[in-house]
Amino acid sequence: MRISPKTSAIIYLLMAIFFIYVAIISAEETIWNFTTMLFAIFATLDLGMAIRLLKLHFQLKHQKKE
Numbered sequence: 001m002r003i004s005p006k007t008s009a010i011i012y013l014l015m016a017i018f019f020i021y022v023a024i025i026s027a028e029e030t031i032w033n034f035t036t037m038l039f040a041i042f043a044t045l046d047l048g049m050a051i052r053l054l055k056l057h058f059q060l061k062h063q064k065k066e
Helices: 005-026 034-065
Strands: none
């Protein structure tokens, strides 16, 4: 059984929210430390993947409609 793009997008979106939360917590004195920037990069990549998967979901939905 395959996971739909919509379900994968939701998972990536939740992971991005989690990484943003951890990045905010890890910022003690400044945001320019290594761990904060690493979590921010992971959150950015996950958010970008979620957007791409949602776009794919809507494209497949539109093709199935025609």
